[in-house]
Amino acid sequence: MRRQKRDQSERAFQKGYMAGVNGKNKEQCPHEQEAIRQQWLTGWREGRTDQWDGYTGVSGLHKVEIR
Template sequence: MRRLKRDPMERAYLRGYQHGVHGKSQELCPFTHPTTRQAWLNGWREGRADHWDGLTGTAGIHRLNEMRAVG
């Protein structure tokens, strides 16, 4: 049975979030397509905000799982 692929925008957002929450630079964005890049940057911004708020480790993972459930 084939697995359904996730929405590319969701995947870009989640990858950006992971980079942001780990304190990595937004210059590391691997996407060039404008809408995918914007989704990655939105995730990165959200991740950076969570990083600054101290949501790292278990709290950050919990937040990421909440975002997946809502999205």
């Protein structure tokens, strides 16, 4: 049975979140399409907020499901 591809916007959010938690700059967003870019930036903002709040390492694993 074939695996279904993940939703591109969901994947962009997760990648943006991981970039934010790791302290990367939002200018490193790899997406050109506006809707996908917005999802990445939303994830990045949430990741930065979690980094500032101390949700890094093991304490932040519950935030994003890594596949």
